[in-house]
Structures are given as C-alpha cells and as structure tokens.
Amino acid sequence: DADVTQTPRNRITKTGKRIMLECSQTKGHDRMYWYRQDPGLGLQLIYYSFDVKDINKGEISDGYSVSRQAQAKFSLSLESAIPNQTALYFCATSVSNTGELFFGEGSRLTVL
Amino acid sequence: GQNIDQPTEMTATEGAIVQINCTYQTSGFNGLFWYQQHAGEAPTFLSYNVLDGLEEKGRFSSFLSRSKGYSYLLLKELQMKDSASYLCAVRDYGSSNTGKLIFGQGTTLQVKP
Numbered sequence: 001d002a003d004v005t006q007t008p009r010n011r012i013t014k015t016g017k018r019i020m021l022e023c024s025q026t027k028g029h030d031r032m033y034w035y036r037q038d039p040g041l042g043l044q045l046i047y048y049s050f051d052v053k054d055i056n057k058g059e060i061s062d063g064y065s066v067s068r069q070a071q072a073k074f075s076l077s078l079e080s081a082i083p084n085q086t087a088l089y090f091c092a093t094s095v096s097n098t099g100e101l102f103f104g105e106g107s108r109l110t111v112l
Numbered sequence: 113g114q115n116i117d118q119p120t121e122m123t124a125t126e127g128a129i130v131q132i133n134c135t136y137q138t139s140g141f142n143g144l145f146w147y148q149q150h151a152g153e154a155p156t157f158l159s160y161n162v163l164d165g166l167e168e169k170g171r172f173s174s175f176l177s178r179s180k181g182y183s184y185l186l187l188k189e190l191q192m193k194d195s196a197s198y199l200c201a202v203r204d205y206g207s208s209n210t211g212k213l214i215f216g217q218g219t220t221l222q223v224k225p
Contacts, residue, residue, distance in 0.1 A: 041217055106152075
C-alpha cells in the first residue's frame with residue numbers, strides 16, 4: 001500500500017460543484033502539502049500545514065480551502081469548481097527537518 | 113521572490129550522457145532538489161544539494177554552484193526508462209523551517225533507441 005494515499009484518483013465534475021480531495025499518510029510526517037500541476041507550469045503550491053493547528057497559504061490558494069483533520073489527514077476543497085481548476089493535484093508529506101517531499105499518486109480533476 | 117529556469121524539452125540517445133541545467137534566483141537559498149516524474153505518475157526524489165560540488169548516485173549525478181545560481185543533473189548510460197520529466201526545486205532560506213519547495217516547470221527528456 002502507498003504511504004501517501006489520495007482519493008479520488010480521477011474525478012469529472014461540473015462548474016459550480018463542491019469537490020473534496022482527500023489525502024492520508026502512514027509515514028508519520030508532520031508536514032503536509034497540496035500542489036497542483038498543469039502542463040508546462042510545473043508544480044504550484046496551494047496550501048501547506050505543519051501540524052493539525054497550522055494551515056498556511058501557498059502560491060495559488062484562491063478558490064481552494066483545506067482542512068487538517070488529524071496528523072495523517074489533509075483535505076483540499078474546491079467550494080465552487082471552475083474549469084480552470086482542471087489539473088492534476090498532488091498531496092505530499094515531509095519530515096520537519098528535511099525538505100524531501102513524498103508524493104501521493106495524484107488526483108486528476110476535470111471541471112466541465 | 114524566486115525564479116527557476118530549466119529547458120522545456122531535451123532528446124538524447126540510449127546509452128549516451130545528458131545534462132539537464134537549472135538556474136535559479138532566490139532571496140535566500142537553502143537547498144536544491146531534483147525529482148523524476150514519469151508521465152501520469154507522482155514525482156520521486158533523485159538528489160539533494162546544499163553545498164557546492166557534485167553529488168553522485170549511481171548513474172545520476174547532481175552539481176551545484178551557489179555563487180552562480182546554477183545546478184545540473186547528469187544522467188549517464190541512458191536507458192529508455194529514463195524518459196521522464198525532471199523537476200528542479202529550490203528551498204528558500206526564508207521558508208527553510210517549513211520545508212516548502214518551489215518547483216521549476218520541468219524538463220521533459222525523451223530517450224531514443
């Protein structure tokens with residue numbers, strides 16, 4: 001089983017719908033991240049969290065919100081999805097004293 | 113702010129050597145990472161440089177020059193499975209306590225027979 005698990009792996013939805021992407025990890029890491037990836041743009045940071053009580057905005061947080069329900073769980077929500085949020089979304093974790101990221105398998109979201 | 117540049121695409125021949133360059137500008141450098149990403153898959157860690165010089169790991173090596181804001185990833189004895197995107201990422205000193213990385217757009221490498 002993967003150490004960082006994302007659900008759903010694929011989702012097609014319509015404009016205006018609320019969508020939640022979930023991430024859970026068994027690595028015991030304190031830091032968790034949500035990135036989105038678009039062709040030719042690399043990975044862009046949406047939100048990150050140091051622990052359950054800590055949430056920080058990344059480069060492109062507008063239109064997104066997150067919840068850190070437990071050390072092992074970090075969810076990303078799109079309150080009202082729009083087509084330009086169509087992308088591949090990655091959850092990642094890291095240990096506090098290193099920068100190496102461990103990625104989930106990705107969630108491909110299509111907003112029609 | 114930060115700026116990271118790397119070539120968009122490269123092509124090389126199986127068995128050859130290829131060098132993928134990355135230049136960066138940050139307000140406070142604190143480490144550079146290379147990740148490999150196969151199409152449709154998650155990125156996986158390749159290397160980490162924080163001091164100047166060459167880090168070698170099997171067929172892959174990564175070099176860093178902090179004064180020049182420059183790094184490269186060297187792939188030797190190329191194999192078809194090395195066809196992937198290679199992502200350069202920089203950790204900024206101001207963000208070092210967070211482990212937050214800023215990524216370049218990635219270099220797509222195609223290995224041909």
